[in-house]
Amino acid sequence: MIECVLATCGTADVLVVSRQDFPQNRVTFDPADSFAVDNLKPDTLYMFSLAARSDMGLGVFTQPIEARTAQSTPSAPPQEVRLISLSSTSIKVSWVAPPTDSHHGEIVCYSLAYQALSGEDVVRHQVSGIGADVTSYELENLEKWTEYLVWVRAHTDVGPGPESPAARIRTKEDVPGAPPRKVEADALNSTAIKVTWKPPLSVKQHGQIRGYQLVYSRLENGEPHGQPVIMDVSLPEAQWTDEESTDYHSSISVLHLNLVAEVHNYTTLQEAIITGLLPETTYSVTVAAYTTKGDGARSKAKLVTTTGAVPSKPTMIISTTIGNTALIQWQPPKEMVGEHMGYKLQYKRAEEDAFIVKDFRPTDDHFTVTGLHKGATYIFKLCAKNRAGNGEEYVKEISTPEDIPSNYPQNISVVGLTATSTKLAWDPPPLSERNGKIVKYVVVYRDINSQHNKTNSTTETQMTIQDLQPDTTYDIRVQAFTSKGGGPISPSIQSRTMSTSMPVFTKNFGVKAVTKTSVLLTWEVPETYKSQVPLKELYHTMYLDIINTL
Numbered sequence: 001m002i003e004c005v006l007a008t009c010g011t012a013d014v015l016v017v018s019r020q021d022f023p024q025n026r027v028t029f030d031p032a033d034s035f036a037v038d039n040l041k042p043d044t045l046y047m048f049s050l051a052a053r054s055d056m057g058l059g060v061f062t063q064p065i066e067a068r069t070a071q072s073t074p075s076a077p078p079q080e081v082r083l084i085s086l087s088s089t090s091i092k093v094s095w096v097a098p099p100t101d102s103h104h105g106e107i108v109c110y111s112l113a114y115q116a117l118s119g120e121d122v123v124r125h126q127v128s129g130i131g132a133d134v135t136s137y138e139l140e141n142l143e144k145w146t147e148y149l150v151w152v153r154a155h156t157d158v159g160p161g162p163e164s165p166a167a168r169i170r171t172k173e174d175v176p177g178a179p180p181r182k183v184e185a186d187a188l189n190s191t192a193i194k195v196t197w198k199p200p201l202s203v204k205q206h207g208q209i210r211g212y213q214l215v216y217s218r219l220e221n222g223e224p225h226g227q228p229v230i231m232d233v234s235l236p237e238a239q240w241t242d243e244e245s246t247d248y249h250s251s252i253s254v255l256h257l258n259l260v261a262e263v264h265n266y267t268t269l270q271e272a273i274i275t276g277l278l279p280e281t282t283y284s285v286t287v288a289a290y291t292t293k294g295d296g297a298r299s300k301a302k303l304v305t306t307t308g309a310v311p312s313k314p315t316m317i318i319s320t321t322i323g324n325t326a327l328i329q330w331q332p333p334k335e336m337v338g339e340h341m342g343y344k345l346q347y348k349r350a351e352e353d354a355f356i357v358k359d360f361r362p363t364d365d366h367f368t369v370t371g372l373h374k375g376a377t378y379i380f381k382l383c384a385k386n387r388a389g390n391g392e393e394y395v396k397e398i399s400t401p402e403d404i405p406s407n408y409p410q411n412i413s414v415v416g417l418t419a420t421s422t423k424l425a426w427d428p429p430p431l432s433e434r435n436g437k438i439v440k441y442v443v444v445y446r447d448i449n450s451q452h453n454k455t456n457s458t459t460e461t462q463m464t465i466q467d468l469q470p471d472t473t474y475d476i477r478v479q480a481f482t483s484k485g486g487g488p489i490s491p492s493i494q495s496r497t498m499s500t501s502m503p504v505f506t507k508n509f510g511v512k513a514v515t516k517t518s519v520l521l522t523w524e525v526p527e528t529y530k531s532q533v534p535l536k537e538l539y540h541t542m543y544l545d546i547i548n549t550l
Contacts, residue, residue, distance in 0.1 A: 028053070042072035042104035071105030074098050074161025078110065078152045081164045088144040088174035088206065088293075094136040095152050098161065105156035107132045113163065114139055117147040119203050144174045144206040173207030176200050176289045176296025180212065182269075183287050185304040190279035190388065193304050196271040197287050200296065207291030211235050214272055215298070216285045224284065233272050279309040279337075279388075308388025309337040316382045316394045324372045326398065330365055330382055338386035350377040350397070351431070375402035375436025375482060402436030405429050405487025409441060409478045412493055415462070419470040419498040425462040429480050429487065436482035444489065445476045471499040 029035050040046060047064040078095040086092050091114075097107060112127040121143060130137055142148065147170045151163040180197040187193050199209055211234040217224040277283065282305045286298040312333040319327045330343065340362045346355040347369060358367065372378065376399070383393045407429040416423030428438055443463050446453045456463060468474065473496040479489040509523040 040069050041101075042069050043106075044069050071156050071158050073156055073159045074102055074104055074107070074154045076102035077162045077164035078154055079164075081150070081152050081167045083148075083150055083167050083169040085169055085172050086138065088172045089140060089142045091139045091142060091148060091150070091169055091171065092136060093139060093150055093152065093167075095164070096135060098154050102161075103154075103156070105158060107154050108157055109155045110134065110137075111153045111155065111160065112137060112139070113151040113153075115149050116143050117149065119143040119146045142171050143203075144171055144177065146171050173291050173293050175206065175291060175294045176204060176209070177206050178204035179297045179299040180287045180289055181299075183285075183299040183302055185283075185285045185302040187304055187306050188273065190307045190309040191277050192273055192275045193277065193283065193285070193306065194271055194273050195285055195287065195302075196269055197299070198269055200289055205289070205291070206296075207293060209235065209289050210291055211289075212270070212272075213288045213290060213295055214274065214285060215288075216274060216283050218278070219282045219284055219303070231272065231274060233270075277306050279306055281306050308386070310388050311336050311338075311340070311384035311386055311391030313392035313394040314343070314382055314384050316380070316396060318380060318396055318398050320372075320398060320400055324370065324374065324400070326369045326372055326378075326400075328367045328369065328380065328382075330394075332362075333384050333391065336384065336386075338388060341385040341387065344383050344385060344390055346381040347378055349373065349431075350379055355379075355381070372400050373432050373435070374400050375434065376400050402482050402484050404482055404485040405433060405435050405438070405480045407433035408488045408490035409461075409480050412476070412478055412490055414493070414495045416464065417495065417498055419500050420468050421464055421466050422468060422474065422476070422495045422497065423462070423464040424476065424478070426478055426490075428461060434480070434482070435487075436484065438480050439483055440481045442479045442481065442486065443476065444479065445474050448473045448475050448494065468497050470497050471501075472497050 027035070027037065037046075037048070045066060045068045047066050049061040049064045051061040052059045076098040078098055081093065081095045084092040084094075093112060095110075097103075109128070109132055110130040112130065113124055114127075115124040116122050127137065127139070139148075139150070147168060149166040149168055151166055153160045153163050155161070178200040180200055183195070183197040185193055185195045195214060197212070199205065211232060214231040214233060215228050216231070217228045218226055274285075282303055284301045284303055286301050288295045288298040290296065312335045314330050314333050316328065316330045319329075321327060328345065332340070342362050343360040343364065345358040345360065345367060348355045360367065378398050378400070380396050380398070381393045384391045409426040409429060412424060412426040414422055415425045424443065426441075428434060440457050440459050441461070441463075442455055442457045443465065444453050444455050445465055447469065456465060465474075465476075473494055475492045475494055477489045477492045479486050481487070507524040510521070512520045512522070514520050
């Protein structure tokens with residue numbers, strides 16, 4: 001805004017002309033000794049002329065006078081902000097000045113702001129006092145392999161203008177700055193060890209972890225012996241998110257080819273199995289992660305000793321004999337490592353959980369197992385032993401011949417009752433007396449007043465007998481069958497179907513205290529009550545069956 005001091009006696013016109021683009025504006029106002037011109041541009045030279053206006057019209061304009069508006073802050077940010085990652089710790093920022101018409105004064109300097117999106121330092125940092133003639137700047141000492149946001153501002157003497165939109169970039173990769181974590185090494189057997197670890201902390205990875213190097217050496221008297229062996233464990237390429245193509249791990253020299261490695265999700269626990277080792281030997285193992293830039297720091301060495309070699313499996317022959325016995329004969333292993341300490345025999349029926357264990361001397365070569373069940377499958381395991389432990393097992397299964405069951409179904413009971421049906425349940429014969437697989441059960445039943453038996457069969461251990469007569473007692477037996485035939489039939493149980501007549505209630509029911517803990521109940525039964533179904537007595541919500549002896 002510019003205020004013009006005037007001397008007029010009537011209305012007046014002010015002619016305002018900008019020296020930069022020469023647009024003309026005319027303002028008419030009432031008599032006054034000054035007038036403020038608004039809506040002008042900052043830091044702009046203007047020319048003003050004044051003319052008086054009367055009833056006769058507009059007079060002659062005065063000679064122009066010049067005035068410049070004051071400076072202001074830029075109204076636009078620097079343009080075309082670009083970022084280039086120069087290294088793992090530096091970024092180059094470049095820009096062009098704001099549009100000329102948005103300077104609003106002389107650009108005296110630029111400033112930068114930058115901030116890491118993750119890592120140990122996420123504070124917003126400022127760089128001030130960058131010369132007005134400078135259009136690029138290098139940010140240094142940044143976090144490795146870290147994404148940054150960068151903003152640029154232009155300044156006049158009045159102050160800073162608006163920030164440019166945030167530009168985003170990641171610093172370049174570098175070698176990992178820390179070793180893998182939680183490294184453990186355990187012996188699996190006499191020739192293999194398992195190594196497990198977790199990746200370095202994410203802020204120390206400094207890039208995409210492409211894989212790991214396992215370096216192991218054989219120790220003798222606590223000192224490395226021979227050339228260290230390098231095992232390269234590459235992560236699947238599907239886990240790589242970086243666009244860099246440097247294939248660092250292809251240049252690693254793998255000195256040992258008899259290796260087996262299995263690596264899981266690279267953000268969780270990983271493992272590798274090293275095979276082809278020597279028995280009863282101590283090894284030193286270290287692990288390092290690598291990116292496209294190379295391998296990082298190695299973990300602290302872990303010492304692990306393989307177990308002693310154990311014998312290979314012996315040979316075994318099993319011959320079943322009469323009388324529920326089996327003759328087991330064996331020969332020593334072809335490769336007996338170390339001192340032979342004897343044999344270990346384990347056997348059990350397939351349906352059972354626990355093995356029966358027998359130990360033998362090195363000179364023993366046979367054993368007779370007694371008490372085998374008919375129609376059963378048995379599992380036998382035999383191994384040789386030395387001081388290092390049990391050797392490889394020889395495993396064999398045998399099946400004994402089936403026979404008819406030597407016992408009947410157990411625990412037969414009535415579990416459901418109506419006027420025309422009875423539901424039964426039972427258990428199979430004892431395991432040792434089934435003599436094979438039970439293929440069916442036959443239920444034999446009859447009215448106790450009849451000599452005619454009826455039968456039903458099922459493969460289950462329960463059955464519902466249908467189409468019975470109401471209020472009738474039945475004699476029931478159950479028999480189990482294998483493929484060889486039926487075994488003995490069970491002792492009979494009796495079950496009476498429900499009556500279809502209306503419920504009968506006793507008469508003259510009475511209760512008389514006898515002692516502190518007992519009472520005497522009395523009642524009369526109607527002469528028409530002939531059913532064998534027990535009476536029901538209810539007290540304190542409990543039922544008591546009372547057999548009718550009338």
